[in-house]
Amino acid sequence: MALAQKFxxxxxxxxxxxxxxxxxEGRLTYECDMHTFYKGAxxxxxxxTSTEQVASVVRLCLEARVPLVxxxxxxxxxxxxMAPYGGVMVSTTRMNRILDVDLPNRCATVEPxxxxxxxxxxxxxxxxxxxxxPSSQMVSSIGGNASTNAGGPxxxxxxxxxxHVLGLEVVTGAGEVVRLGGKVQERPGYDLTGVVVGxxxxxxxxxxxxxRLLHAPEAVKxxxxxxxxxxxxxxxxxxxxxxxxxxxxxxxxxxxxxxxIEEGIGAGYPKGAGAVLLIELDxxxxxxxxxxxxxxxICRDRQALEIRVARDDAERALLxxxxxxxxxxxxxxxxxxxxxxxxxxxxxxxQIMREVVAISRRYGLVIANVFHAGDGNLHPLICYDDREPxxxxxxxxxxxxxxxxxxxxxxxxxxxxxxxxxxAKSLTLQYAEADLNFMARLRRVFDPQNVMNPGKLxxxxxxxxEAFQPAGTGRLPAGTWV
Amino acid sequence: xxxxxxxxxxxxxxxxxxxxPPDMDGIRACVxxxxxxxQCPTYRVLGEEMDSPRGRIYLMRAAAEGRxxxxxxxxxxxxxxxxxxxxxxxxxxxxxxxRLLEATRGQIARRAPRPLGERLLSGALLGLFTHPKRLGWxxxxxxxxxxxxxxxxxxxxxxxxxFNRLRAMEALLPATxxxxxxxxxxxxxxxGKQRGTVGLLLGCVxxxxxxRVNAETxxxxxxxxxxxxxxxxxxxxxxxxxxxxxxxEARVLATHLLARFGREVDFIVTNSAGCGSAMREYxxxxxxxxxxxxxxxxxxxxxxxxxxxxxxxxxxxxTVTYHDPCHLAHGQRVxxxxxxxxxAIPGVRLVELADSDLCCGSAGVYSLLEPEMADRxxxxxxxxxxxxxxxxxxxxxxxxxxxxARGCRERGVAIEVLHPVELxxxxxxxxxxxxxx
Numbered sequence: 001m002a003l004a005q006k007f008x009x010x011x012x013x014x015x016x017x018x019x020x021x022x023x024x025e026g027r028l029t030y031e032c033d034m035h036t037f038y039k040g041a042x043x044x045x046x047x048x049t050s051t052e053q054v055a056s057v058v059r060l061c062l063e064a065r066v067p068l069v070x071x072x073x074x075x076x077x078x079x080x081x082m083a084p085y086g087g088v089m090v091s092t093t094r095m096n097r098i099l100d101v102d103l104p105n106r107c108a109t110v111e112p113x114x115x116x117x118x119x120x121x122x123x124x125x126x127x128x129x130x131x132x133x134p135s136s137q138m139v140s141s142i143g144g145n146a147s148t149n150a151g152g153p154x155x156x157x158x159x160x161x162x163x164h165v166l167g168l169e170v171v172t173g174a175g176e177v178v179r180l181g182g183k184v185q186e187r188p189g190y191d192l193t194g195v196v197v198g199x200x201x202x203x204x205x206x207x208x209x210x211x212r213l214l215h216a217p218e219a220v221k222x223x224x225x226x227x228x229x230x231x232x233x234x235x236x237x238x239x240x241x242x243x244x245x246x247x248x249x250x251x252x253x254x255x256x257x258x259x260x261i262e263e264g265i266g267a268g269y270p271k272g273a274g275a276v277l278l279i280e281l282d283x284x285x286x287x288x289x290x291x292x293x294x295x296x297x298i299c300r301d302r303q304a305l306e307i308r309v310a311r312d313d314a315e316r317a318l319l320x321x322x323x324x325x326x327x328x329x330x331x332x333x334x335x336x337x338x339x340x341x342x343x344x345x346x347x348x349x350x351q352i353m354r355e356v357v358a359i360s361r362r363y364g365l366v367i368a369n370v371f372h373a374g375d376g377n378l379h380p381l382i383c384y385d386d387r388e389p390x391x392x393x394x395x396x397x398x399x400x401x402x403x404x405x406x407x408x409x410x411x412x413x414x415x416x417x418x419x420x421x422x423x424a425k426s427l428t429l430q431y432a433e434a435d436l437n438f439m440a441r442l443r444r445v446f447d448p449q450n451v452m453n454p455g456k457l458x459x460x461x462x463x464x465x466e467a468f469q470p471a472g473t474g475r476l477p478a479g480t481w482v
Numbered sequence: 483x484x485x486x487x488x489x490x491x492x493x494x495x496x497x498x499x500x501x502x503p504p505d506m507d508g509i510r511a512c513v514x515x516x517x518x519x520x521q522c523p524t525y526r527v528l529g530e531e532m533d534s535p536r537g538r539i540y541l542m543r544a545a546a547e548g549r550x551x552x553x554x555x556x557x558x559x560x561x562x563x564x565x566x567x568x569x570x571x572x573x574x575x576x577x578x579x580x581r582l583l584e585a586t587r588g589q590i591a592r593r594a595p596r597p598l599g600e601r602l603l604s605g606a607l608l609g610l611f612t613h614p615k616r617l618g619w620x621x622x623x624x625x626x627x628x629x630x631x632x633x634x635x636x637x638x639x640x641x642x643x644x645f646n647r648l649r650a651m652e653a654l655l656p657a658t659x660x661x662x663x664x665x666x667x668x669x670x671x672x673x674g675k676q677r678g679t680v681g682l683l684l685g686c687v688x689x690x691x692x693x694r695v696n697a698e699t700x701x702x703x704x705x706x707x708x709x710x711x712x713x714x715x716x717x718x719x720x721x722x723x724x725x726x727x728x729x730x731e732a733r734v735l736a737t738h739l740l741a742r743f744g745r746e747v748d749f750i751v752t753n754s755a756g757c758g759s760a761m762r763e764y765x766x767x768x769x770x771x772x773x774x775x776x777x778x779x780x781x782x783x784x785x786x787x788x789x790x791x792x793x794x795x796x797x798x799x800x801t802v803t804y805h806d807p808c809h810l811a812h813g814q815r816v817x818x819x820x821x822x823x824x825x826a827i828p829g830v831r832l833v834e835l836a837d838s839d840l841c842c843g844s845a846g847v848y849s850l851l852e853p854e855m856a857d858r859x860x861x862x863x864x865x866x867x868x869x870x871x872x873x874x875x876x877x878x879x880x881x882x883x884x885x886x887a888r889g890c891r892e893r894g895v896a897i898e899v900l901h902p903v904e905l906x907x908x909x910x911x912x913x914x915x916x917x918x919x
C-alpha cells in the first residue's frame with residue numbers, strides 16, 4: 001500500500017524534508033527491530049524533533065486513518081517496532097535531549113529518544129544513576145524502555161521501569177497532548193502513568209519522560225560463581241533468594257553463551273564451565289560483606305567449583321560488558337535464533353531448567369541461556385539455521401513447548417521484553433476473555449480510531465470481538481488513505 | 483508482514499555478482515542488536531536507520547537477497563558511511579563491517595555507474611593523493627596560492643562558498659608550508675645496541691604534507707634501537723582505493739609495495755593509521771599467501787614499537803589531548819600505546835578528549851566527497867577539543883591532522899595539532915634538523 005502524494009506532502013510540511021523517509025530503501029531498513037523474524041516496512045518514517053510535530057503527525061494520521069507505529073532505537077525483542085499494516089512510523093531518535101536534571105528532588109526529565117545509558121553518564125559524576133538497565137541500555141531509548149516497561153539485571157533489587165517513571169507527556173491516539181504524573185509522587189486521581197508505561201505505543205506516543213534518579217550505593221561487590229551444571233547454578237539461585245538476600249543482580253549464564261561472550265568480547269568468563277552466576281551486591285560496605293560471605297557459602301553448598309570476586313572496577317565493568325552484550329554476541333553461535341522471555345516463580349527455577357535441557361535434547365537444537373535468574377525471568381535462545389530444512393519449524397515448536405512449560409509452573413508468557421506481535425496470541429493462554437476485552441476497551445479510550453500500533457499487544461482474535469480490529473485491516477472505507 | 487522470509491534467500495547473491503561480493507557469513511553474523519548505532523558518527527548526526535551500520539548491513543543483505551538493487555538511494559547511504567569501523571569495535575558478533583563495505587563499494591564502483599562529475603572527482607582525488615609526485619606539484623601550486631595573497635582574497639570574498647567540495651579542498655590547505663625536507667636516506671643505522679630492523683612506509687600524504695613526521699619517525703626508531711630501511715619507489719599502500727571500491731587497483735599497488743619491502747625486516751612501520759589498517763588486511767584482499775600473511779603480521783604502528791622502547795625523553799611542560807584515528811583505534815585496535823607514549827614525556831599532562839574515538843570527518847577523501855557530513859563531525863570534534871583546555875592535540879594520521887588543524891583554525895581554537903612523533907621528537911635530547919639529525 002502506498003500513501004497518497006498529498007498525505008506525504010502534508011507529512012513533509014510537518015517534519016521537513018530531512019525528517020521524512022519515503023524511499024523504498026530507507027523504509028526497508030525500518031521493517032524490523034531486533035526480532036528480525038517479523039518484518040513489515042512502514043509506508044513512511046517520520047523523525048520529529050518536538051512534541052508539536054509528533055502531535056501534528058498523529059492528527060494527520062487520525063484524519064486519514066493511517067496506522068501509526070512508534071519506534072525508539074529499534075532494539076526490541078518482540079516485533080514491536082515494525083509496521084505489520086504499513087502506515088507511518090514515528091522514530092523518536094532525534095528527540096534525545098535531557099531537558100531537566102533535578103538532583104535535590106532526584107529526578108530528570110528527558111525526551112523519549114535519549115539513550116538509557118546517556119542519562120546515567122550525565123549524572124554519574126555527581127553520584128547518581130538511572131536504575132533500569134536492560135542489557136541494551138547502551139543503545140535502547142528511555143521512551144522505548146518506558147513503553148515496554150523494560151527490566152534489566154538490576155531490576156531484581158531496584159524494580160522495573162514502571163517503578164522509576166514519575167511522569168509522562170503523551171500524544172494520545174486521539175491527538176491530544178496530555179501530562180500524566182509528575183515530579184511529585186503523591187497525586188490525586190488515576191495512576192495513568194502506570195497505565196501508559198508498558199503500553200507499547202498502543203495508547204499514544206511518549207514525548208517526555210520524567211524519571212527517578214537514585215544515589216549510587218556506597219560499595220559494590222561483583223563475583224562469579226562457577227558451576228559444572230545449569231541445575232546446580234539454579235539451585236544456588238533459589239538458595240540465595242530463600243536466605244533473604246536481595247542481590248543488586250543475579251544472572252545465570254550457561255556454557256554456549258559463555259563461549260559466545262568469550263569469542264566476541266573476551267570478558268573473562270571461564271570457558272568450559274557448565275554455568276556461572278554473576279552475583280552483584282551493593283549497599284553499605286559492612287552489609288554487603290556479610291551478604292557476600294553468606295552467598296558464597298550457599299554457592300559452595302550447591303557444588304560451586306570456584307568463586308571469583310572482581311578485583312577492581314575495570315574487571316567488574318568487563319564482566320558486565322560480557323553479560324550485557326551477550327545477546328549481541330549470539331551471531332558467533334548461530335545464524336538464527338528465537339529468544340524466549342518467559343517467567344517462572346523463582347522456586348521453580350531448577351525444575352524449569354531441567355525442562356529446558358530436555359527440550360533442547362528432544363528437538364536437537366542448542367538452547368543457550370542468559371537470564372535474570374533472581375527474577376525467575378528466563379531468556380532461552382533457541383539456535384537454528386534457516387538454511388537447514390526443518391530447523392525453523394523445530395525451533396518454533398520448541399519455543400512453544402517451553403512457553404507452555406513455564407505457564408504450567410505458574411509463570412508468565414513475558415517478563416520484560418513486552419508482548420508486541422510476538423506474544424499477542426499467547427496472551428489468551430494467560431488471560432480470560434473478559435480480562436482481554438477490558439484491556440481492549442481501555443485502549444479505545446486513548447485510541448478511539450485504532451490507529452496506534454495496530455496488531456501489537458492484544459490478540460486480534462475473532463473471539464475477542466471487534467475491539468481488536470486494527471485500522472487498515474478492512475474496516476476502512478476504500479481510498480481513505482491508500 | 484512477511485514471516486521468516488530470511489529462509490528464502492540462502493545462497494543467492496541477488497544484486498551482487500561473483501567478483502569480490504560481500505561475504506554472506508559476515509552479513510549474517512549481524513543479529514540486528516543495534517549496539518553499533520550510538521558508535522556510528524552518521525547515526526549520531528542523523529538518527530536514521532539506513533545511515534547506521536545495522537541499516538547499511540541490512541541494505542547489503544537485502545541486495546544480496548535480491549530484494550533491492552544497487553540503486554542511487556542505496557549507493558547514497560553507503561557513500562555516506564565514513565568507513566571509520568567504530569561499529570566493528572562495538573559489535574559483539576564480530577561483523578567485519580569494513581570488508582563488507584569495501585566489497586560492496588567494489589560492486590558499486592564496477593556496476594552502478596555514477597554521474598560523470600562524481601566519477602571524475604573521485605578519480606582525480608585518488609590520482610592526486612596516492613601519487614606523491616602529483617601531490618607534490620599540487621602542494622607547490624598551493625604554496626604559490628598562499629604566498630601570492632590569492633588565498634587571502636578567496637577566503638575574504640568567500641568566492642568558493644557555493645562550491646561545497648572545492649571549498650572543502652581549499653580549506654584543508656595547511657596554514658603554514660610543510661617546508662622542503664631533504665629526502666630520507668635509504669638506510670639509517672640504529673643508535674646504541676640494535677634491537678632489530680624495520681622498514682618504514684612513507685605514506686603518500688604523510689611524506690609531502692608532513693615530511694617532518696616521517697623524519698621524526700625514523701629518528702625515534704633509531705633512538706629506540708632499530709635500523710631503519712626506507713625503500714625507494716614504495717608507491718602507495720592502496721588504502722584509499724580500497725575505501726572507494728577500487729579493489730583491483732588496490733591489489734596492484736599492494737603487490738608492488740609488498741615486493742619493495744624485503745623479507746629481512748622485522749617490522750613494517752607506519753605512522754599513518756589508514757595505511758597500517760589497510761596493510762594488515764592484505765591477506766584478505768590478496769588471498770592466503772605465506773609472504774602476504776608474513777608481511778601483514780609484521781605491520782606495526784610507530785606508537786606500538788616506541789611504547790616498548792626506553793627513550794631518553796626530556797621535560798616538556800604541556801597539556802596534551804589525544805584524538806584516536808579511526809583506523810588506529812577501530813581498524814587496528816591500538817589505543818593504549820599512543821597515550822602511554824605521550825604520558826611518558828616528563829611534564830606532559832595528558833587529558834582525555836570526550837568521544838576521542840568518534841571520527842573527525844576526514845576519513846580519507848571523504849571530507850572532500852561528503853563535505854556537509856564531514857563538517858558536522860568536525861564541528862563536534864573541535865567543540866570537544868576546545869573543552870579540554872589542552873595546548874596540543876596529538877593524533878597519528880595525516881587525514882585527521884589536516885582536518886582537525888583546519889577545524890581549529892577556522893573556529894579560532896588556538897591549539898597546536900601534531901602527530902605524536904613530532905611531540906616525542908621535541909622531547910629528545912637533540913633537535914631534529916631539516917629532515918635529518
